[in-house]
Amino acid sequence: MINVSEQHAPRSLIVTLYGAYGRFMPGPMPVAELIRLLAAVGVDAPSVRSSVSRLKRRGLLLPARTAQGAAGYELSPEARQLLEDGDRRIYATAPPADEGWVLAVFSVPESERQKRHVLRSRLAGLGFGTAAPGVWIAPARLHEEARHTLQRLHLDPYVDFFRGEHLGFAPTVEAVSRWWDLAAIAKEHEEYLDRHARVLHDWEHRAEASPEAAYRDYLLALDSWRRLPYTDPGLPVRLLPADWPGERSATVFRELHARLRDTGAEFVGL
Template identity: 85%
Template sequence: MINVSDQPAPRSLIVTLYGAYGRFAPGPVPVAELIRLLAAVGVDAPSVRSSVSRLKRRGLLVPARTAQGAAGYELSADARQLLEDGDRRIYATAPPEEEGWVLAVFSVPESERQKRHVLRSRLAGLGFGTAAPGVWIAPARFHEETRHTLERLGLDRYVDFFRGEHLGFAATADAVARWWDLPRIAEEHEAFLDRHEEVLRGWEGRADTPPEEAYRDYLLALDSWRHLPYTDPGLPAALLPEGWPGARSAAVFHGLHTRLRDAGAAFAGL
């Protein structure tokens, strides 16, 4: 039973569906199939249609006909790049212990200050912390994805990237606690665990894996999880507070992924 108050946004679920299954389809996903697959997680047909229209306007979905002539949608090139970049975070098993940092240093003219706001928002959405005004920091592995994002938005000319290590004066763990809002990130991990840890335990106690149930629980877990690796930059354990819940929530997601993804694909049929 899906609790309506906990229901994810239909647009987010459609992106998650394409990320999990739709992008591997041999052609466009028919609208009728999108409606069927979203109904399984509690989204009605009008919400699917309006959400697809918004994703089309944003340039993420492209209308196309299937081989049988049915109306459908496929991912744009930009959307495929977004999903491929996201794979490296969403399905990563553990961050490297030592990798250094990437710094994004930007300067936007006052006449274009709206772009300054967009730039800050995008860097925050990519998991960067704030080291100083106009200086944002993230683990070095974020460089390529950030470059793709800024180029796509036409913001690359305002930014310089640097790679390096933190040399003090404060201990790196203390600096990290200034650069990121760690209590808020921990709360998001706990919220994921509240929603999905019991789901995993339930599946661990079962021998069967019915495709529709597997699909529903996997899609909802993936939709919750895929945002977390962008909120949480995946810092080494030595830099995080004791009892950090990130490893536990990652283990729950990967457990659900391993158990449910392929069985869910049988219900998706894409």
């Protein structure tokens, strides 16, 4: 049995599985099939069941019956929206264009300060940087996804969005290094490269492609990758250090996706 690290938590792998394959199935994914597919990446049946229960409580999975009457789960409309929003980042095929900035300015009453914490964590999770207390900044293209997320969480009454450009006084390249922890983001890209560049190298030298092996390596690569386009908001290249590893890690993921996704679909049954 494969050892699943903390990075590959069962709940995360289930979301990744639905994002990669499950949402393209003609109906709900049977529980038995979920267990089979997660076993291939080292997750046992009790962990699958408990993780599905948590995702159900969060409103991301809905119980449903297949056409044959088997118990299964399908994505909620909310979960589908989350995955569609994520597609634009996760499967981007080129470095993002420089389209200016979006500012999120929020004010939460002291009596609801817990929502202040949720707002901060959600904006950070969407890739926003901190320009000043209560003022968050991100590339302008992230506005729609941020709007969807805050509306889903009923946090939109506390936030105003603005779009514009940075005019100083510090050069933008210096300001960006204050708004985001670029060293920490670069480290995550390097860690992805350390793990998955070797996987790509191995596949480039394989004579045959096993559907199960392709599925396993793709699901783990995607599960690791899908967080990175949120940690890294995709800043304009002109504002990044010269040795920035982001495009190298993106290239590794794109190559793995091109090589493994469709072959892995055979193991899933698509």
